[in-house]
Amino acid sequence: MHHITWTALLLSVTLSVSSGGKVLVFPLDGSHWVNMKVIIEELHSRGHRITVVRASDSWYIKEESPHYSAITIPTAGGYDQELFGAFVKRLVHIKRQQQFWSRIMVEFEAMEKFTEMHRKICDLTTMMFEDEALMKSLTDGKFDVVLTDPGLGGGVFLARRLSLPLVLNARWTAHGEGHFAIAPSPPSFVPYPGLELTDKMTFSQRVQNIMTFIFASSQIAMNVAPHYAALSHRFFGPDVDYFSLFQDADIWLMRNDFTFEFPRPTMPNVVYMSGFQCKPARPLPVDLEEFVQSSGEHGIIIMSLGSFLAELPSDMTEEIAAAFAQLPQKVIWRHKGAKPSTLGNNTLLVDWIPQNDLLGHPKTKVFVAHGGTNGVQEAIYHGVPIVGLPLMFDQPDNLSRMVVRGTAKVVDIATLDRAVFVEALRAVLYEPSYRENMQRLSRIHHDQPMKPLDRAIFWIEFVMRNGGAPHLRTQSFRMSWMAYHSIDVILTLLMALLLLLLIMFLAIKKCFSVLFKKKVKCE
Known part of the structure; x- marks a missing residue:
């Protein structure tokens, strides 16, 4: 029955007359939806037609709205308001006990909850991909762009499945802070999230920074990667690295900037929109x-x-x-x-x-x-x-x-x-x-030339007008670690230098040998 609802809904969106484009939104629930809703309402006010994918147990994302049409997937979407509320209360209790091992255990519990969220979003995405009627209606909808929050990977996979340009409303990805996915992040002055460090680190802090990065990467490999890797292998084949789907996004709308963040390397397709949800105060009741x-x-x-x-x-x-x-x-x-x-x-x-x-x-x-x-x-x-x-x-x-x-x-x-x-x-x-x-x-x-929300909307519309922004996307993530850091080039040059030194040494040795023989004959 829900197949018919989805198809009818998408058909109505497709047939509606508007001068704007069509945006498919795969949001993240909770406070992240508060951010996404601001962009959706602004896109709607400019004549664009918005379709939002939501789970049936969505907490903040409502099925009825004057600003968008909803596609409700009859499964869990990852967020559970009651469970999260109970977890936060427990976290507060443990922090107040000031017991080291209790705090370690609650960190692992938080990791387990996020792992469960990733698993649920993969299940939701699989359900969508296996629903032929839904996927056909999405294809027939002729959307111009997918807009998603990459904290969970469903929207990223959907964009690839539909071969649509992808815009990320991001601060975090499934792997952590967004910059770490695509921009150079030297651990010497780019602090890893969670350590409360600055861009001016002592030697011991730099050691802590690198060790935390290594530990966090191993946790991602164990708890996050298996779910998305299996999903990618099933629908896109064994040659597609699932995280490259995130890195291939056309535009990264970053919910921070350098009034808030420490200066760091960035990329041409990263657009900063910190404070885009803020507005002048209205009169109070x-x-x-x-x-x-x-x-x-x-x-x-x-x-x-x-x-x-x-x-x-x-x-x-x-x-x-x-x-x-x-x-x-x-x-x-x-x-x-x-x-x-x-x-x-x-x-x-x-x-x-x-x-x-x-x-x-x-x-x-x-x-x-x-x-x-x-x-x-x-x-x-x-x-x-x-x-x-x-x-x-x-x-x-x-x-x-x-x-x-x-x-x-x-x-x-x-x-x-x-x-x-x-x-x-x-x-x-x-x-x-x-x-x-x-x-x-x-x-x-x-003190900036345009409002952050206007900048965000411009780049979404830019991607819609131009069918993506491939000229801004780096492909450095497709390089091996050795090639990215030029280790192979450095080793080759060192070997060439060593070979040259060896040849010079042998030549000098030969010359000395010849001269020594001549001297012996003369005597």
């Missing part, structure tokens, strides 16, 4: 605006730890509430769960906050955040310094970059209490350097 204005000259603090952890352990919320109560500022805290007994009159608890609009309000002084990419970029956009409570994934790394730039102060949740927290808040509130540094970053971010 009347009741919220009244609360903000009641803060007077002291201003407000806003706190949000993202969608995964709105409900903290009760003893931690008690300490946080007690710290807020010691401050003259008003606080708007996105919080779920029981109301802390230490909550002060200055603190408003809400289930949801208009984060972008609050960050853009002139009375906002500090943003208490977990360090997700979206939140950090919104803080940069609006010039609001951060007190960070990193929990997992890329959050410690994101916040460490802000600390290096003097725009944030980080509190370890393992040692968090009211004294530590209020000290961090007061530092960021009353030491002018934090706000000055963040506003400087904000000025740099805004």
Whole structure:
């Protein structure tokens, strides 16, 4: 029955009249969808027709939308909101215990969860490829481009199967940070994600950097590669390296830039769109605006730890509430769960906050955040310094970059209490350097010839107009490791040099031998 639904849906998309192109989107669920949705809505506003592939258990990606048509695959897509929420709570608990082996075990558990997500997306992709009616309708749809998030590989494989140009909305691939897939990444000054290092490393840090890279590569080979390699072998043959499908993408729309990232080598088909989801603040709801204005000259603090952890352990919320109560500022805290007994009159608890609009309000002084990419970029956009409570994934790394730039102060949740927290808040509130540094970053971010979202849309449309961007794609990844680093050339030249030295040595030896014989005869 669902075959008929897919075919009818694709047929309606194909027959609809529009001057725009047709974009097939294979998104990643969760917070990544928040980013993708921004691009989808902008493409739709410019007359393009969007079709989104989603799993039946999608968390954020809705089946009905005025901006796109959906193809729902009746299987799991990898994300499980309840399981992830439970995992994050457990991670917080283990971090607070400060037990080394417990933290190692939770890292392995996180690895297992990501491995399961890759397996599920491979199952979903296989189901699609085996559905002849669906694949025919996708082919007949005559899409111009596939837009996907390469954190999971389904969209990359679909683009290859349909022989369509590929644009990646990326910061991460199935192998890790996007640059490492295609751009030179010397470990001498390019820190590996997760280590909280800078581009100025000591010898011991460079050793740590290389060892982490080797360890992470081995984990990818064991936990990620088998699923995608099997999928690639089955549908594209044994000669196709599955990761080359990622590397062959026409355009990489990178969700960061060098106001946030450390300077590093890049490639001509990498387009930076950091902060593309940010926008000027809109007026707040009347009741919220009244609360903000009641803060007077002291201003407000806003706190949000993202969608995964709105409900903290009760003893931690008690300490946080007690710290807020010691401050003259008003606080708007996105919080779920029981109301802390230490909550002060200055603190408003809400289930949801208009984060972008609050960050853009002139009375906002500090943003208490977990360090997700979206939140950090919104803080940069609006010039609001951060007190960070990193929990997992890329959050410690994101916040460490802000600390290096003097725009944030980080509190370890393992040692968090009211004294530590209020000290961090007061530092960021009353030491002018934090706000000055963040506003400087904000000025740099805004000082560019076109808006990041406009730049992203231009390059998607460029690929649609030109059927790809092969002139921008490097093929260096097809070279062997020895050829890429010119080891074969260096060894050949060394051998030639050694041969030349040997010939010279033998010639000189021969000359001395002849001269010695003549001297003996003369005597």
